[in-house]
Amino acid sequence: MNIQKSFLARAEQSTGSLYLVATPIGNLEDMTYRAIRILKEVQLIAAEDTRQTRKLLTHFEINTRTVSYHEHNKRASGPELIRMLLEGTSIALVSDAGLPAISDPGADLVKDAVDRHIPVIPVPGANAALSALIMSGLPTERFLFAGFPPRERKAIMKWLEELKDRKETLLFYESPHRLEKTLAAMLECFGDRTIACVRELTKRHEEAVRGTISECLAWFVEHPPLGEFCIVAEGTDGETAGAGDEDGAWWSKLDLAAHVAHYEEQYDRKEAIKRTAADRGLPKRDVYNEVNR
Template sequence: MNIQKSFADAAASGVGSLYLVATPIGNLEDMTFRAIRTLKEVQLIAAEDTRQTRKLLTHFEIPTRIVSYHEHNKRASGPELVRLLLEGQSIALVSDAGLPAISDPGADLVKEAIENDIPVIPIPGANAALSALIISGLPTDRFLFAGFPPREKKSLTKWLQEMQGQAGTLLFYESPHRISKTLVILGEVLGDRQIACIRELTKRHEEAIRGTISECIDWFEEHPPQGEFCVVVEGAGGIGASEQPAAVIWWKDLDLAAHVAHYEEQYDRKEAIKRAALDRGLPKRDVYNEVNRG
Protein backbone atom coordinates (compact mmCIF):
# COMPACT_ATOMS: atom_id res chain seq x y z
CA MET A 1 0.00 0.00 0.00
CA ASN A 2 1.25 3.50 -0.83
CA ILE A 3 -0.10 6.72 0.72
CA GLN A 4 1.09 9.99 -0.78
CA LYS A 5 0.67 13.47 0.69
CA SER A 6 1.88 15.41 -2.32
CA PHE A 7 3.03 18.59 -0.61
CA ALA A 8 4.37 17.19 2.66
CA ASP A 9 6.20 13.94 1.90
CA ALA A 10 9.09 15.43 -0.07
CA ALA A 11 10.05 17.94 2.60
CA ALA A 12 9.81 15.34 5.36
CA SER A 13 11.69 12.57 3.59
CA GLY A 14 14.35 14.54 1.76
CA VAL A 15 13.47 13.05 -1.63
CA GLY A 16 12.50 15.08 -4.67
CA SER A 17 9.14 15.08 -6.43
CA LEU A 18 8.29 13.90 -9.92
CA TYR A 19 6.03 16.46 -11.62
CA LEU A 20 3.96 15.36 -14.61
CA VAL A 21 3.65 18.59 -16.57
CA ALA A 22 1.11 19.02 -19.35
CA THR A 23 2.35 20.91 -22.41
CA PRO A 24 0.37 22.46 -25.30
CA ILE A 25 -1.11 20.15 -27.94
CA GLY A 26 -0.86 22.86 -30.58
CA ASN A 27 -1.63 26.33 -29.27
CA LEU A 28 1.11 27.67 -26.99
CA GLU A 29 -1.46 29.73 -25.09
CA ASP A 30 -2.71 26.48 -23.54
CA MET A 31 0.40 26.41 -21.34
CA THR A 32 -0.64 27.16 -17.75
CA PHE A 33 1.06 29.57 -15.34
CA ARG A 34 1.62 26.69 -12.94
CA ALA A 35 3.28 24.58 -15.63
CA ILE A 36 5.70 27.39 -16.52
CA ARG A 37 6.54 28.00 -12.85
CA THR A 38 7.09 24.29 -12.21
CA LEU A 39 9.42 23.91 -15.19
CA LYS A 40 11.46 26.84 -13.90
CA GLU A 41 11.67 25.55 -10.34
CA VAL A 42 12.63 21.90 -10.85
CA GLN A 43 16.26 20.85 -11.14
CA LEU A 44 15.73 18.81 -14.31
CA ILE A 45 13.25 18.29 -17.14
CA ALA A 46 12.92 14.80 -18.66
CA ALA A 47 11.53 15.05 -22.19
CA GLU A 48 10.33 12.58 -24.79
CA ASP A 49 11.82 14.72 -27.60
CA THR A 50 14.40 17.20 -26.36
CA ARG A 51 14.36 19.18 -29.60
CA GLN A 52 10.60 19.75 -29.38
CA THR A 53 10.72 20.59 -25.69
CA ARG A 54 13.65 22.96 -26.14
CA LYS A 55 11.51 25.07 -28.49
CA LEU A 56 8.87 25.31 -25.76
CA LEU A 57 11.43 26.21 -23.09
CA THR A 58 12.93 28.89 -25.32
CA HIS A 59 9.52 30.43 -25.99
CA PHE A 60 8.75 30.74 -22.27
CA GLU A 61 12.35 31.63 -21.29
CA ILE A 62 12.82 28.56 -19.10
CA PRO A 63 16.54 27.86 -18.47
CA THR A 64 16.19 24.47 -16.71
CA ARG A 65 18.47 21.65 -17.87
CA ILE A 66 16.79 19.05 -20.08
CA VAL A 67 17.53 15.34 -20.53
CA SER A 68 16.10 12.68 -22.80
CA TYR A 69 13.63 10.06 -21.60
CA HIS A 70 11.77 8.03 -24.23
CA GLU A 71 10.74 4.52 -25.22
CA HIS A 72 14.18 3.51 -26.49
CA ASN A 73 16.27 4.67 -23.52
CA LYS A 74 13.85 4.31 -20.60
CA ARG A 75 15.56 1.22 -19.17
CA ALA A 76 18.79 3.14 -18.75
CA SER A 77 17.37 6.61 -18.05
CA GLY A 78 14.60 5.55 -15.67
CA PRO A 79 16.81 4.22 -12.84
CA GLU A 80 19.10 7.25 -13.16
CA LEU A 81 16.17 9.66 -12.84
CA VAL A 82 14.90 7.72 -9.82
CA ARG A 83 18.37 7.96 -8.25
CA LEU A 84 18.38 11.74 -8.68
CA LEU A 85 14.88 11.97 -7.19
CA LEU A 86 15.95 9.92 -4.17
CA GLU A 87 18.89 12.28 -3.72
CA GLY A 88 16.46 15.19 -3.40
CA GLN A 89 16.28 16.62 -6.90
CA SER A 90 12.84 17.40 -8.30
CA ILE A 91 12.18 16.46 -11.92
CA ALA A 92 9.48 17.48 -14.39
CA LEU A 93 8.40 14.90 -16.95
CA VAL A 94 6.97 16.19 -20.23
CA SER A 95 5.85 14.52 -23.45
CA ASP A 96 5.83 16.01 -26.95
CA ALA A 97 2.33 17.37 -26.39
CA GLY A 98 -0.41 17.10 -23.78
CA LEU A 99 -0.30 15.06 -20.59
CA PRO A 100 2.75 12.84 -20.06
CA ALA A 101 2.38 9.16 -19.11
CA ILE A 102 -0.62 8.61 -21.41
CA SER A 103 0.33 6.20 -24.20
CA ASP A 104 4.00 7.01 -23.63
CA PRO A 105 6.90 5.60 -21.55
CA GLY A 106 6.29 8.15 -18.80
CA ALA A 107 3.93 5.63 -17.21
CA ASP A 108 6.92 3.39 -16.48
CA LEU A 109 8.79 6.19 -14.72
CA VAL A 110 5.71 6.98 -12.64
CA LYS A 111 5.52 3.33 -11.56
CA GLU A 112 9.21 3.29 -10.59
CA ALA A 113 8.82 6.52 -8.63
CA ILE A 114 5.84 5.19 -6.68
CA GLU A 115 7.70 1.95 -5.90
CA ASN A 116 10.44 4.13 -4.36
CA ASP A 117 8.00 6.28 -2.32
CA ILE A 118 8.69 9.35 -4.45
CA PRO A 119 5.77 11.81 -4.66
CA VAL A 120 4.25 12.03 -8.16
CA ILE A 121 2.41 15.32 -8.72
CA PRO A 122 0.21 16.16 -11.72
CA ILE A 123 0.35 19.60 -13.31
CA PRO A 124 -2.86 19.47 -15.41
CA GLY A 125 -3.35 21.02 -18.81
CA ALA A 126 -4.26 20.26 -22.41
CA ASN A 127 -5.23 16.73 -23.45
CA ALA A 128 -6.18 15.76 -27.00
CA ALA A 129 -8.47 12.81 -26.23
CA LEU A 130 -10.65 14.64 -23.72
CA SER A 131 -10.71 17.79 -25.85
CA ALA A 132 -11.99 15.70 -28.76
CA LEU A 133 -14.54 13.94 -26.58
CA ILE A 134 -16.19 17.12 -25.31
CA ILE A 135 -16.70 18.54 -28.82
CA SER A 136 -17.72 15.23 -30.42
CA GLY A 137 -21.39 15.45 -29.57
CA LEU A 138 -21.25 11.86 -28.29
CA PRO A 139 -21.96 10.80 -24.68
CA THR A 140 -19.32 11.88 -22.17
CA ASP A 141 -20.62 10.21 -19.00
CA ARG A 142 -18.70 6.98 -19.68
CA PHE A 143 -15.79 6.45 -22.05
CA LEU A 144 -12.75 4.31 -22.78
CA PHE A 145 -9.46 5.73 -24.05
CA ALA A 146 -7.73 3.04 -26.09
CA GLY A 147 -4.55 4.82 -27.22
CA PHE A 148 -3.12 3.95 -30.63
CA PRO A 149 -4.67 1.06 -32.61
CA PRO A 150 -2.54 -1.82 -33.93
CA ARG A 151 -1.20 -1.42 -37.47
CA GLU A 152 -1.88 -4.90 -38.86
CA LYS A 153 -5.43 -5.73 -39.98
CA LYS A 154 -5.65 -8.97 -38.01
CA SER A 155 -4.46 -7.34 -34.80
CA LEU A 156 -6.68 -4.30 -35.37
CA THR A 157 -9.73 -6.52 -35.90
CA LYS A 158 -9.06 -8.41 -32.66
CA TRP A 159 -8.43 -5.13 -30.82
CA LEU A 160 -11.80 -3.77 -31.93
CA GLN A 161 -13.64 -7.03 -31.22
CA GLU A 162 -12.50 -6.81 -27.61
CA MET A 163 -14.19 -3.40 -27.34
CA GLN A 164 -17.31 -3.96 -29.43
CA GLY A 165 -19.54 -4.53 -26.40
CA GLN A 166 -18.34 -1.41 -24.57
CA ALA A 167 -21.30 0.72 -23.53
CA GLY A 168 -19.17 3.84 -23.18
CA THR A 169 -17.82 6.11 -25.92
CA LEU A 170 -14.49 4.93 -27.41
CA LEU A 171 -11.50 7.22 -27.97
CA PHE A 172 -8.33 6.50 -29.88
CA TYR A 173 -5.62 8.26 -31.88
CA GLU A 174 -4.82 7.67 -35.54
CA SER A 175 -2.48 9.06 -38.19
CA PRO A 176 -3.69 10.70 -41.43
CA HIS A 177 -2.01 7.93 -43.46
CA ARG A 178 -3.98 5.15 -41.78
CA ILE A 179 -7.31 6.61 -40.77
CA SER A 180 -9.25 5.64 -43.92
CA LYS A 181 -8.20 1.98 -43.67
CA THR A 182 -8.90 1.96 -39.94
CA LEU A 183 -12.42 3.33 -40.47
CA VAL A 184 -13.23 0.55 -42.93
CA ILE A 185 -12.30 -2.13 -40.39
CA LEU A 186 -14.03 -0.15 -37.65
CA GLY A 187 -17.27 -0.31 -39.64
CA GLU A 188 -16.86 -4.01 -40.35
CA VAL A 189 -16.39 -4.88 -36.68
CA LEU A 190 -18.59 -2.35 -34.86
CA GLY A 191 -21.27 -1.57 -37.46
CA ASP A 192 -22.10 1.85 -38.88
CA ARG A 193 -21.91 3.79 -35.62
CA GLN A 194 -21.84 7.54 -35.09
CA ILE A 195 -18.29 8.88 -34.85
CA ALA A 196 -16.33 12.11 -34.80
CA CYS A 197 -12.90 12.38 -36.45
CA ILE A 198 -11.20 15.43 -34.98
CA ARG A 199 -7.89 16.72 -36.27
CA GLU A 200 -5.35 19.45 -35.52
CA LEU A 201 -6.83 20.23 -32.11
CA THR A 202 -6.16 23.81 -30.92
CA LYS A 203 -4.31 24.58 -34.16
CA ARG A 204 -5.32 26.86 -37.00
CA HIS A 205 -6.80 24.03 -39.09
CA GLU A 206 -8.75 22.37 -36.26
CA GLU A 207 -11.62 20.42 -37.78
CA ALA A 208 -14.31 17.98 -36.59
CA ILE A 209 -15.90 15.56 -39.06
CA ARG A 210 -19.06 14.11 -37.47
CA GLY A 211 -21.40 11.47 -38.88
CA THR A 212 -21.64 7.72 -39.33
CA ILE A 213 -18.56 5.66 -40.06
CA SER A 214 -19.66 5.19 -43.68
CA GLU A 215 -20.24 8.93 -44.10
CA CYS A 216 -16.76 9.69 -42.78
CA ILE A 217 -15.22 7.09 -45.10
CA ASP A 218 -16.94 8.81 -48.04
CA TRP A 219 -15.77 12.22 -46.82
CA PHE A 220 -12.13 11.18 -46.72
CA GLU A 221 -12.36 9.79 -50.25
CA GLU A 222 -13.16 13.33 -51.41
CA HIS A 223 -11.02 15.16 -48.85
CA PRO A 224 -7.64 13.47 -48.26
CA PRO A 225 -6.99 13.39 -44.48
CA GLN A 226 -4.30 15.65 -43.06
CA GLY A 227 -3.01 16.11 -39.54
CA GLU A 228 -3.18 13.83 -36.52
CA PHE A 229 -6.64 12.55 -35.60
CA CYS A 230 -8.49 11.69 -32.44
CA VAL A 231 -11.38 9.35 -33.29
CA VAL A 232 -14.42 9.33 -31.01
CA VAL A 233 -16.79 6.38 -31.50
CA GLU A 234 -20.31 5.81 -30.23
CA GLY A 235 -20.50 3.06 -27.60
CA ALA A 236 -22.46 -0.18 -27.88
CA GLY A 237 -25.52 1.36 -26.28
CA GLY A 238 -25.93 4.15 -28.84
CA ILE A 239 -28.41 4.56 -31.69
CA GLY A 240 -26.07 3.43 -34.45
CA ALA A 241 -24.73 0.61 -32.34
CA SER A 242 -28.24 -0.68 -31.58
CA GLU A 243 -28.77 -1.25 -35.29
CA GLN A 244 -26.00 -3.87 -35.36
CA PRO A 245 -26.79 -7.59 -35.40
CA ALA A 246 -27.18 -8.94 -31.88
CA ALA A 247 -24.22 -11.27 -32.50
CA VAL A 248 -21.85 -8.30 -32.41
CA ILE A 249 -22.14 -8.29 -28.61
CA TRP A 250 -20.52 -11.69 -28.37
CA TRP A 251 -21.03 -12.20 -24.65
CA LYS A 252 -24.76 -11.39 -24.48
CA ASP A 253 -25.81 -15.04 -23.91
CA LEU A 254 -23.09 -15.74 -21.34
CA ASP A 255 -23.58 -15.47 -17.60
CA LEU A 256 -20.94 -13.54 -15.69
CA ALA A 257 -18.90 -16.60 -14.71
CA ALA A 258 -18.77 -17.85 -18.31
CA HIS A 259 -17.84 -14.36 -19.50
CA VAL A 260 -14.85 -14.29 -17.12
CA ALA A 261 -13.95 -17.87 -18.02
CA HIS A 262 -13.78 -16.90 -21.69
CA TYR A 263 -11.11 -14.31 -20.94
CA GLU A 264 -9.24 -16.68 -18.62
CA GLU A 265 -8.33 -18.69 -21.71
CA GLN A 266 -6.02 -15.79 -22.66
CA TYR A 267 -5.35 -13.84 -19.44
CA ASP A 268 -4.92 -14.38 -15.70
CA ARG A 269 -8.01 -14.16 -13.49
CA LYS A 270 -7.47 -10.54 -12.43
CA GLU A 271 -7.23 -9.36 -16.03
CA ALA A 272 -10.19 -11.57 -17.05
CA ILE A 273 -12.38 -9.97 -14.38
CA LYS A 274 -11.25 -6.52 -15.44
CA ARG A 275 -12.15 -7.15 -19.09
CA ALA A 276 -15.53 -8.67 -18.30
CA ALA A 277 -16.31 -5.69 -16.08
CA LEU A 278 -15.39 -3.29 -18.89
CA ASP A 279 -17.58 -5.17 -21.39
CA ARG A 280 -20.59 -4.99 -19.12
CA GLY A 281 -19.99 -1.54 -17.67
CA LEU A 282 -19.80 -2.96 -14.14
CA PRO A 283 -17.42 -2.20 -11.24
CA LYS A 284 -14.60 -4.74 -11.06
CA ARG A 285 -15.41 -5.42 -7.40
CA ASP A 286 -18.99 -6.44 -8.28
CA VAL A 287 -17.75 -8.88 -10.92
CA TYR A 288 -15.14 -10.28 -8.54
CA ASN A 289 -17.69 -10.80 -5.75
CA GLU A 290 -20.20 -12.44 -8.10
CA VAL A 291 -17.80 -14.96 -9.68
CA ASN A 292 -16.21 -15.84 -6.33
CA ARG A 293 -19.49 -16.24 -4.46
CA GLY A 294 -19.81 -19.53 -2.65
Protein backbone atom coordinates in the same frame (compact mmCIF):
# COMPACT_ATOMS: atom_id res chain seq x y z
CA MET B 1 0.13 0.56 1.23
CA ASN B 2 1.31 3.85 -0.22
CA ILE B 3 0.07 7.20 1.11
CA GLN B 4 1.26 10.31 -0.71
CA LYS B 5 0.95 13.84 0.63
CA SER B 6 1.91 15.89 -2.38
CA PHE B 7 2.60 19.23 -0.72
CA LEU B 8 4.67 18.49 2.36
CA ALA B 9 7.15 21.18 3.31
CA ARG B 10 10.48 20.63 1.61
CA ALA B 11 12.18 19.99 4.96
CA GLU B 12 9.75 17.16 5.70
CA GLN B 13 10.42 15.36 2.41
CA SER B 14 13.43 13.08 2.02
CA THR B 15 13.19 12.74 -1.77
CA GLY B 16 12.59 14.97 -4.73
CA SER B 17 9.21 15.06 -6.47
CA LEU B 18 8.34 13.84 -9.95
CA TYR B 19 6.10 16.40 -11.64
CA LEU B 20 4.03 15.30 -14.64
CA VAL B 21 3.71 18.54 -16.57
CA ALA B 22 1.19 18.93 -19.39
CA THR B 23 2.37 20.93 -22.38
CA PRO B 24 0.33 22.47 -25.24
CA ILE B 25 -0.93 20.16 -27.99
CA GLY B 26 -0.67 22.91 -30.59
CA ASN B 27 -1.57 26.29 -29.16
CA LEU B 28 1.11 27.80 -26.91
CA GLU B 29 -1.54 29.86 -25.11
CA ASP B 30 -2.71 26.63 -23.44
CA MET B 31 0.43 26.54 -21.29
CA THR B 32 -0.57 27.20 -17.67
CA TYR B 33 1.08 29.58 -15.23
CA ARG B 34 1.68 26.67 -12.88
CA ALA B 35 3.35 24.57 -15.58
CA ILE B 36 5.75 27.42 -16.39
CA ARG B 37 6.56 27.92 -12.71
CA ILE B 38 7.21 24.23 -12.08
CA LEU B 39 9.46 23.93 -15.15
CA LYS B 40 11.49 26.88 -13.84
CA GLU B 41 11.70 25.58 -10.26
CA VAL B 42 12.68 21.92 -10.77
CA GLN B 43 16.33 20.96 -11.08
CA LEU B 44 15.81 18.84 -14.20
CA ILE B 45 13.34 18.33 -17.06
CA ALA B 46 13.05 14.84 -18.59
CA ALA B 47 11.70 15.21 -22.12
CA GLU B 48 10.50 12.76 -24.75
CA ASP B 49 12.14 14.87 -27.46
CA THR B 50 14.60 17.45 -26.14
CA ARG B 51 14.65 19.38 -29.43
CA GLN B 52 10.87 19.79 -29.40
CA THR B 53 10.82 20.70 -25.72
CA ARG B 54 13.64 23.20 -26.14
CA LYS B 55 11.42 25.24 -28.51
CA LEU B 56 8.77 25.44 -25.80
CA LEU B 57 11.26 26.30 -23.07
CA THR B 58 12.86 29.00 -25.20
CA HIS B 59 9.46 30.58 -25.89
CA PHE B 60 8.73 30.84 -22.15
CA GLU B 61 12.32 31.75 -21.19
CA ILE B 62 12.85 28.60 -19.14
CA ASN B 63 16.52 27.69 -18.69
CA THR B 64 16.24 24.45 -16.68
CA ARG B 65 18.61 21.66 -17.71
CA THR B 66 16.92 19.08 -19.96
CA VAL B 67 17.68 15.40 -20.48
CA SER B 68 16.20 12.80 -22.80
CA TYR B 69 13.76 10.14 -21.60
CA HIS B 70 11.90 8.14 -24.25
CA GLU B 71 10.91 4.63 -25.33
CA HIS B 72 14.36 3.73 -26.65
CA ASN B 73 16.45 4.83 -23.66
CA LYS B 74 14.05 4.34 -20.74
CA ARG B 75 15.83 1.24 -19.42
CA ALA B 76 19.04 3.21 -19.04
CA SER B 77 17.62 6.64 -18.20
CA GLY B 78 14.81 5.51 -15.90
CA PRO B 79 17.00 4.11 -13.07
CA GLU B 80 19.24 7.19 -13.22
CA LEU B 81 16.24 9.52 -12.88
CA ILE B 82 14.95 7.47 -9.95
CA ARG B 83 18.38 7.66 -8.28
CA MET B 84 18.37 11.44 -8.63
CA LEU B 85 14.84 11.69 -7.24
CA LEU B 86 15.80 9.56 -4.24
CA GLU B 87 18.76 11.87 -3.61
CA GLY B 88 16.44 14.90 -3.49
CA THR B 89 16.37 16.20 -7.07
CA SER B 90 12.94 17.29 -8.27
CA ILE B 91 12.25 16.41 -11.90
CA ALA B 92 9.55 17.47 -14.36
CA LEU B 93 8.51 14.91 -16.95
CA VAL B 94 7.11 16.24 -20.23
CA SER B 95 6.04 14.59 -23.48
CA ASP B 96 6.08 16.15 -26.95
CA ALA B 97 2.54 17.45 -26.38
CA GLY B 98 -0.25 17.01 -23.86
CA LEU B 99 -0.14 14.93 -20.70
CA PRO B 100 2.95 12.78 -20.09
CA ALA B 101 2.52 9.09 -19.23
CA ILE B 102 -0.43 8.72 -21.64
CA SER B 103 0.60 6.26 -24.37
CA ASP B 104 4.27 6.97 -23.67
CA PRO B 105 7.07 5.53 -21.51
CA GLY B 106 6.44 8.06 -18.76
CA ALA B 107 4.05 5.53 -17.22
CA ASP B 108 7.02 3.25 -16.45
CA LEU B 109 8.86 6.04 -14.67
CA VAL B 110 5.75 6.89 -12.66
CA LYS B 111 5.37 3.26 -11.55
CA ASP B 112 9.00 3.09 -10.46
CA ALA B 113 8.63 6.35 -8.53
CA VAL B 114 5.46 5.18 -6.80
CA ASP B 115 7.12 1.87 -5.86
CA ARG B 116 9.86 3.88 -4.12
CA HIS B 117 7.46 6.28 -2.37
CA ILE B 118 8.60 9.25 -4.41
CA PRO B 119 5.81 11.86 -4.70
CA VAL B 120 4.29 11.98 -8.18
CA ILE B 121 2.47 15.26 -8.77
CA PRO B 122 0.31 15.99 -11.83
CA VAL B 123 0.34 19.46 -13.35
CA PRO B 124 -2.76 19.28 -15.57
CA GLY B 125 -3.30 20.91 -18.93
CA ALA B 126 -4.13 20.16 -22.54
CA ASN B 127 -5.10 16.63 -23.57
CA ALA B 128 -6.12 15.64 -27.10
CA ALA B 129 -8.40 12.71 -26.24
CA LEU B 130 -10.51 14.58 -23.69
CA SER B 131 -10.64 17.69 -25.86
CA ALA B 132 -11.96 15.60 -28.75
CA LEU B 133 -14.48 13.89 -26.48
CA ILE B 134 -16.04 17.06 -25.14
CA MET B 135 -16.45 18.57 -28.62
CA SER B 136 -17.68 15.36 -30.27
CA GLY B 137 -21.33 15.63 -29.31
CA LEU B 138 -21.23 12.02 -28.07
CA PRO B 139 -21.97 10.89 -24.50
CA THR B 140 -19.33 11.90 -21.96
CA GLU B 141 -20.65 10.15 -18.84
CA ARG B 142 -18.44 7.10 -19.43
CA PHE B 143 -15.58 6.72 -21.87
CA LEU B 144 -12.69 4.42 -22.66
CA PHE B 145 -9.36 5.62 -24.05
CA ALA B 146 -7.97 2.81 -26.21
CA GLY B 147 -4.87 4.50 -27.64
CA PHE B 148 -3.54 3.70 -31.11
CA PRO B 149 -5.12 0.78 -33.04
CA PRO B 150 -2.78 -2.03 -34.16
CA ARG B 151 -1.39 -1.73 -37.68
CA GLU B 152 -1.95 -5.23 -39.08
CA ARG B 153 -5.45 -6.14 -40.27
CA LYS B 154 -5.74 -9.34 -38.24
CA ALA B 155 -4.61 -7.54 -35.09
CA ILE B 156 -6.88 -4.53 -35.54
CA MET B 157 -9.94 -6.70 -36.21
CA LYS B 158 -9.26 -8.66 -33.02
CA TRP B 159 -8.74 -5.40 -31.13
CA LEU B 160 -11.98 -3.90 -32.44
CA GLU B 161 -13.88 -7.11 -31.74
CA GLU B 162 -12.91 -6.78 -28.07
CA LEU B 163 -14.21 -3.20 -28.02
CA LYS B 164 -17.39 -3.41 -30.09
CA ASP B 165 -19.70 -4.35 -27.20
CA ARG B 166 -18.36 -1.72 -24.81
CA LYS B 167 -21.05 0.71 -23.69
CA GLU B 168 -18.63 3.57 -23.07
CA THR B 169 -17.79 6.17 -25.68
CA LEU B 170 -14.52 5.02 -27.27
CA LEU B 171 -11.48 7.21 -27.92
CA PHE B 172 -8.69 6.29 -30.37
CA TYR B 173 -5.67 8.09 -31.75
CA GLU B 174 -4.79 7.59 -35.42
CA SER B 175 -2.34 8.96 -37.97
CA PRO B 176 -3.64 10.51 -41.22
CA HIS B 177 -2.15 7.86 -43.51
CA ARG B 178 -3.95 5.05 -41.62
CA LEU B 179 -7.24 6.78 -40.92
CA GLU B 180 -9.23 5.40 -43.85
CA LYS B 181 -8.13 1.80 -43.20
CA THR B 182 -9.05 2.12 -39.54
CA LEU B 183 -12.48 3.57 -40.35
CA ALA B 184 -13.13 0.76 -42.84
CA ALA B 185 -12.22 -1.82 -40.19
CA MET B 186 -14.47 -0.08 -37.66
CA LEU B 187 -17.38 -0.10 -40.12
CA GLU B 188 -16.90 -3.81 -40.72
CA CYS B 189 -16.68 -4.67 -37.03
CA PHE B 190 -18.89 -2.08 -35.31
CA GLY B 191 -21.57 -1.47 -37.89
CA ASP B 192 -22.38 2.08 -38.99
CA ARG B 193 -22.42 3.82 -35.62
CA THR B 194 -21.90 7.53 -34.99
CA ILE B 195 -18.36 8.89 -34.66
CA ALA B 196 -16.41 12.14 -34.67
CA CYS B 197 -12.98 12.43 -36.30
CA VAL B 198 -11.18 15.41 -34.78
CA ARG B 199 -7.88 16.70 -36.12
CA GLU B 200 -5.33 19.41 -35.42
CA LEU B 201 -6.79 20.21 -32.01
CA THR B 202 -6.14 23.78 -30.79
CA LYS B 203 -4.34 24.64 -34.06
CA ARG B 204 -5.39 26.90 -36.93
CA HIS B 205 -6.83 23.99 -38.94
CA GLU B 206 -8.75 22.35 -36.10
CA GLU B 207 -11.63 20.38 -37.60
CA ALA B 208 -14.28 17.90 -36.46
CA VAL B 209 -15.95 15.58 -38.97
CA ARG B 210 -19.09 14.13 -37.37
CA GLY B 211 -21.46 11.51 -38.75
CA THR B 212 -21.76 7.78 -39.20
CA ILE B 213 -18.61 5.79 -39.93
CA SER B 214 -19.63 5.37 -43.58
CA GLU B 215 -20.30 9.10 -43.95
CA CYS B 216 -16.95 10.03 -42.43
CA LEU B 217 -15.17 7.43 -44.55
CA ALA B 218 -16.77 8.84 -47.70
CA TRP B 219 -15.74 12.36 -46.65
CA PHE B 220 -12.09 11.40 -46.25
CA VAL B 221 -12.05 9.61 -49.59
CA GLU B 222 -12.95 12.98 -51.13
CA HIS B 223 -10.88 15.06 -48.69
CA PRO B 224 -7.58 13.29 -47.93
CA PRO B 225 -6.90 13.40 -44.17
CA LEU B 226 -4.16 15.67 -42.87
CA GLY B 227 -2.85 16.05 -39.33
CA GLU B 228 -3.09 13.81 -36.29
CA PHE B 229 -6.57 12.48 -35.48
CA CYS B 230 -8.58 11.49 -32.46
CA ILE B 231 -11.54 9.24 -33.30
CA VAL B 232 -14.47 9.36 -30.89
CA ALA B 233 -16.98 6.52 -31.36
CA GLU B 234 -20.28 5.96 -29.62
CA GLY B 235 -20.45 2.87 -27.46
CA THR B 236 -23.07 0.21 -27.91
CA ASP B 237 -26.27 0.49 -25.90
CA GLY B 238 -28.10 -2.19 -27.83
CA GLU B 239 -29.16 0.36 -30.41
CA THR B 240 -25.75 0.48 -32.12
CA ALA B 241 -25.07 -3.23 -32.43
CA GLY B 242 -23.51 -4.30 -35.70
CA ALA B 243 -24.98 -6.57 -38.31
CA GLY B 244 -23.53 -9.71 -36.81
CA ASP B 245 -25.28 -9.28 -33.47
CA GLU B 246 -28.75 -10.53 -34.41
CA ASP B 247 -28.92 -13.34 -31.83
CA GLY B 248 -30.10 -11.73 -28.62
CA ALA B 249 -30.03 -8.21 -30.12
CA TRP B 250 -32.47 -5.72 -28.61
CA TRP B 251 -34.44 -5.52 -31.86
CA SER B 252 -34.60 -9.27 -32.61
CA LYS B 253 -38.32 -9.53 -31.73
CA LEU B 254 -39.34 -6.42 -33.69
CA ASP B 255 -40.51 -6.40 -37.29
CA LEU B 256 -38.93 -3.87 -39.64
CA ALA B 257 -41.65 -1.26 -39.18
CA ALA B 258 -41.35 -1.36 -35.40
CA HIS B 259 -37.56 -1.27 -35.65
CA VAL B 260 -37.69 1.88 -37.79
CA ALA B 261 -40.37 3.41 -35.54
CA HIS B 262 -38.09 2.95 -32.54
CA TYR B 263 -35.35 5.03 -34.16
CA GLU B 264 -37.86 7.64 -35.36
CA GLU B 265 -38.32 8.61 -31.73
CA GLN B 266 -34.80 10.10 -31.92
CA TYR B 267 -34.02 10.65 -35.61
CA ASP B 268 -35.72 11.57 -38.87
CA ARG B 269 -37.08 8.76 -41.07
CA LYS B 270 -34.07 8.63 -43.39
CA GLU B 271 -31.67 8.18 -40.48
CA ALA B 272 -34.02 5.69 -38.79
CA ILE B 273 -34.02 3.51 -41.93
CA LYS B 274 -30.24 3.78 -42.23
CA ARG B 275 -29.72 2.64 -38.62
CA THR B 276 -32.22 -0.19 -38.96
CA ALA B 277 -30.44 -1.40 -42.10
CA ALA B 278 -27.06 -1.26 -40.29
CA ASP B 279 -28.44 -3.25 -37.33
CA ARG B 280 -29.81 -5.99 -39.56
CA GLY B 281 -27.12 -6.03 -42.22
CA LEU B 282 -29.64 -5.20 -44.94
CA PRO B 283 -29.46 -2.76 -47.86
CA LYS B 284 -31.15 0.53 -46.97
CA ARG B 285 -33.32 0.24 -50.10
CA ASP B 286 -34.76 -3.10 -48.92
CA VAL B 287 -35.72 -1.61 -45.56
CA TYR B 288 -37.20 1.48 -47.25
CA ASN B 289 -39.28 -0.62 -49.67
CA GLU B 290 -40.53 -2.89 -46.88
CA VAL B 291 -41.72 -0.13 -44.55
CA ASN B 292 -43.23 2.01 -47.33
CA ARG B 293 -45.47 -0.61 -48.94
